[in-house]
Amino acid sequence: MTSMTPEGLIDWAGPILSGALTTVQIAVLAYAIGLLLGLLGAGAKLSPWAPLRGLATAYSTLIRAVPELLLILLLYYAGAQALDALLAYLGMTGAVQITGFATAVGVLAFVQGAYMTEVFRGAILAIPSGQLEAADAFGFSRWARFHRIVLPGMLPNALPGMSNLWLILIKDTALISVIGFNELFFTIQQAAASSRAYFLFYAAAGVIYLLMTLSSTALFARLERYVRRGQPTEA
Amino acid sequence: MDFSWLSDPFYLGYLWEGFVNTLWLLLVSAVGGLLLAVLVALARLRGPRPLAWLVWAFTTVMRGTPLLVQLFFFYYGVGHLMEGVPGIQETFMWPLLRDPFCFAALTFILSVGAYSGEVIRGAMQSVPRGELEAGRAFGLSGFQVLTRLWLPRAIQLCLPTLTGEMILLLKSIPLVSTIALMDLLQAANIIRDETFLVYEPLLLIAGIYIATTVVLTLVLRFVELNFPGMQPTQRRWLPIR
Numbered sequence: 191m192t193s194m195t196p197e198g199l200i201d202w203a204g205p206i207l208s209g210a211l212t213t214v215q216i217a218v219l220a221y222a223i224g225l226l227l228g229l230l231g232a233g234a235k236l237s238p239w240a241p242l243r244g245l246a247t248a249y250s251t252l253i254r255a256v257p258e259l260l261l262i263l264l265l266y267y268a269g270a271q272a273l274d275a276l277l278a279y280l281g282m283t284g285a286v287q288i289t290g291f292a293t294a295v296g297v298l299a300f301v302q303g304a305y306m307t308e309v310f311r312g313a314i315l316a317i318p319s320g321q322l323e324a325a326d327a328f329g330f331s332r333w334a335r336f337h338r339i340v341l342p343g344m345l346p347n348a349l350p351g352m353s354n355l356w357l358i359l360i361k362d363t364a365l366i367s368v369i370g371f372n373e374l375f376f377t378i379q380q381a382a383a384s385s386r387a388y389f390l391f392y393a394a395a396g397v398i399y400l401l402m403t404l405s406s407t408a409l410f411a412r413l414e415r416y417v418r419r420g421q422p423t424e425a
Numbered sequence: 426m427d428f429s430w431l432s433d434p435f436y437l438g439y440l441w442e443g444f445v446n447t448l449w450l451l452l453v454s455a456v457g458g459l460l461l462a463v464l465v466a467l468a469r470l471r472g473p474r475p476l477a478w479l480v481w482a483f484t485t486v487m488r489g490t491p492l493l494v495q496l497f498f499f500y501y502g503v504g505h506l507m508e509g510v511p512g513i514q515e516t517f518m519w520p521l522l523r524d525p526f527c528f529a530a531l532t533f534i535l536s537v538g539a540y541s542g543e544v545i546r547g548a549m550q551s552v553p554r555g556e557l558e559a560g561r562a563f564g565l566s567g568f569q570v571l572t573r574l575w576l577p578r579a580i581q582l583c584l585p586t587l588t589g590e591m592i593l594l595l596k597s598i599p600l601v602s603t604i605a606l607m608d609l610l611q612a613a614n615i616i617r618d619e620t621f622l623v624y625e626p627l628l629l630i631a632g633i634y635i636a637t638t639v640v641l642t643l644v645l646r647f648v649e650l651n652f653p654g655m656q657p658t659q660r661r662w663l664p665i666r
Contacts, residue, residue: 255634257599258596260610260627267623361491365491379497382502386505390502391502393498393502395494400485400489403488403490
């Protein structure tokens with residue numbers, strides 16, 4: 191037996207909290223970009239122009255058929271290489287930390303966008319066509335039709351899927367630790383290895399992720415009530 | 426792109442072992458997980474109040490935390506605790522208790538049990554009450570009603586969702602490479618370390634995964650179409666999760 195004083199949760203509270211903050215930052219940014227990619231993907235999938243449709247279908251089908259961890263590894267190496275080359279070209283070297291964060295966000299957003307494409311496509315298709323025809327009949331511009339009719343009309347249909355994807359994204363951020371980027375779970379792994387209190391720290395990790403997902407679920411439930419405010423309540 | 430390493434029987438052996446392990450893990454976790462899922466659904470619907478509450482807590486925790494964290498928790502956390510149990514290292518169970526495959530299977534079974542348990546619970550709740558009462562009226566015992574009416578009808582209702590869950594299970598199997606279990610990704614990692622090729626092994630197993638996903642989708646759709654009483658449905662080629 192060693193007589194070393196064991197490191198506890200208190201000693202690691204600071205690094206773990208900052209890791210949790212990094213995780214939230216990665217998740218929020220990746221989600222925002224994923225939403226945008228999803229809208230673009232859904233628009234492309236519903237476009238009358240066949241090559242665009244094909245491109246979007248290939249994107250959403252291929253990404254969803256490959257395991258996330260594998261994609262994250264592949265895209266991380268490719269993305270980091272590309273970004274490094276770009277930074278070197280611009281004469282900025284040594285910005286490793288920024289590169290790691292940016293690639294983590296980019297990779298998760300790219301994967302998220304593929305799933306979001308399907309959610310939005312289904313939600314847009316569920317809008318009654320009469321509403322779109324009415325918008326056209328009133329002379330709405332394409333942009334006005336999109337943000338006045340399509341966006342509010344699809345949100346109630348899309349929100350359950352969006353909330354699911356957010357929860358999946360939070361859980362997927364843990365995969366970034368495999369690459370060695372310093373987010374929540376990577377910090378936890380270091381803490382567990384250094385203190386040898388594996389059970390304690392991995393249980394703590396579970397609690398922190400659970401707090402994140404449970405609070406998100408509550409938030410999304412309120413959001414859903416808000417976007418459904420104009421709809422008749424179901425019996 | 427340099428795929429010349431594919432002619433090396435050594436690397437092919439890794440890949441084959443990884444592929445077999447992946448399929449084994451899929452099978453064990455699917456069968457064990459779905460059995461657990463039925464128990465989870467039953468406990469939440471018909472179990473005594475404390476058990477139902479406990480099972481609710483279990484599903485909430487399993488569905489609210491990353492699978493990777495669960496894998497580490499069981500393999501390193503629980504595994505480390507078990508090392509401290511006096512005398513356990515002498516028992517015949519010890520090699521089994523150190524085996525990453527067992528921990529991976531356990532984690533996946535619990536995870537599938539939680540996710541699919543909720544799916545089956547929802548489906549069991551939507552089976553019309555009258556059908557079950559009809560079963561009782563025809564003199565079936567409570568257990569017979571469960572196995573001959575309630576479960577088959579519930580599975581009819583949620584089969585597409587369950588097959589989707591199985592595809593998700595297949596796609597979460599590469600996570601086990603983090604606990605040093607030889608799956609396809611671990612094979613690719615070894616090849617990458619030895620040949621210094623970053624993209625080729627990963628792209629190859631991405632292709633294997635796509636092919637496996639397609640085959641599994643076709644098999645599951647065949648099951649769906651041939652499940653007694655299923656309406657043939659127009660299904661998407663790959664399920665959204």
